[in-house]
Amino acid sequence: MANIINFLSLEASDNFLLFWLKEILIAVAIFALFWVSSLLIRLFLTKWAPRLTSFTSTDLDDRILQRITPPVCLLVVLAGLYYAVKSLPFPEKTHVAAAGTVFILNIIVLTNISWRVIDEVLSWYGNRLAERHGVGVDRQVIPPLEKLITIFLIGIALMITLKHFNYDILSVVTALGIGSLAIGMAAKDTLANMISGFTLMVDRPFRIGDRIKLASGQWGDVSDIGLRTTKIKTVDNTVLIIPNSELCNTTLINLAFPDPRxxxxxxxxxxxxxxxxxxxxxxxxxxxxxxxxxxxxxxxxxxxxxxxxxxxxxxxxxxxxxxxxxxxxxxxxxxxxxxxxxxxxxxxxxxxxxxxxxxx
The missing domain is CATH 3.30.70.100 (Alpha-Beta Plaits)
Structure with a gap:
């Protein structure tokens, strides 16, 4: 009787080991598939993609490819690790903890990829602003924009993570909406001037160094375009400081356009x-x-x-x-x-x- 029990125990142990060996092999195969895919993606992004981007007139796409290649390959590897861990028959708590940890790592890498792309685009746009409006304008516009985009990306990543773990994000979104509304009402004039400042940068009705004449009859040379105000140096060596929202909503004459004649x-x-x-x-x-x-x-x-x-x-x-x-x-x-x-x-x-x- 004891021999029979020992035999059944050994057989159950062997079946258990075979089951886990099979599951581990499947997980390893899934991970290996994603790992090989990451190598192929790296090869494509480093060898073939630059040949396609060489036909464009700007180097922005080349710089983006160079920045995102390492994290994209890492993202594929982590995605393979996530599905490999998810395929293993762990207990529910262990499974949630392991798969959740890998999911968070994937979200971090994906957020980093998004930030690298946006950082290169902002850097390229900042250089264009410096060429059109003079050095210094890019240092006024780009840093605040980077901070706003960083907060937005972190907020999106946080909401995706909470949603994955079945947390109610409606209360978080509601709180953020109410907080944004309160901030907007308290600083509406400042926000209006900042938005108008971005509008002036994009629309470019005048540049630093241009001589403009306002509807009030005042005129002078634009010495600085800030986020909140624009400074105009008059001929009597005084500085006229005008809120950007007023400049966006008034008629002015640019004496430097279409040419300096x-x-x-x-x-x-x-x-x-x-x-x-x-x-x-x-x-x-x-x-x-x-x-x-x-x-x-x-x-x-x-x-x-x-x-x-x-x-x-x-x-x-x-x-x-x-x-x-x-x-x-x-x-x-x-x-x-x-x-x-x-x-x-x-x-x-x-x-x-x-x-x-x-x-x-």
């Missing part, structure tokens, strides 16, 4: 006895004699209107750099008054004729 205007009144054609010719000759006035487009002179005491004339001219309009206007004015005196052309003072009637 600028158009100047000189208004002058001559006596009614003057020869209009002669005055127009003198104005054009004076403008062309100034070296900084462009011959093309050529200067033009016009008889604008009949004034109270003079014939109103206007001279229009172009200069290569809009910042030189005032200096060139000064030179043209000096030459105009000099030529008018030489030609005997009168610039009259305002005159009024008053008639007095004597009472009878």
């Amino acid at each position: 600028g158009k100047g205007r000189v208004n002058v009144g001559v006596g009614y006895e003057s020869n209009v054609e002669q005055v127009k010719n003198i104005l054009i000759e004076v403008a062309l004699a100034v070296p900084e006035v462009l011959p093309e487009p050529a200067p033009d002179a016009y008889f604008i209107s009949f004034g109270d005491s003079a014939l109103d004339m206007s001279l229009f001219f172009w200069v290569e750099d809009y910042t030189r309009i005032f200096a060139v206007t000064d030179m043209i004015n000096e030459q105009i008054i000099k030529r008018f005196r030489q030609e005997g052309i009168n610039i009259p003072y305002p005159m009024r004729t008053v008639l007095l009637e004597k009472e009878q």
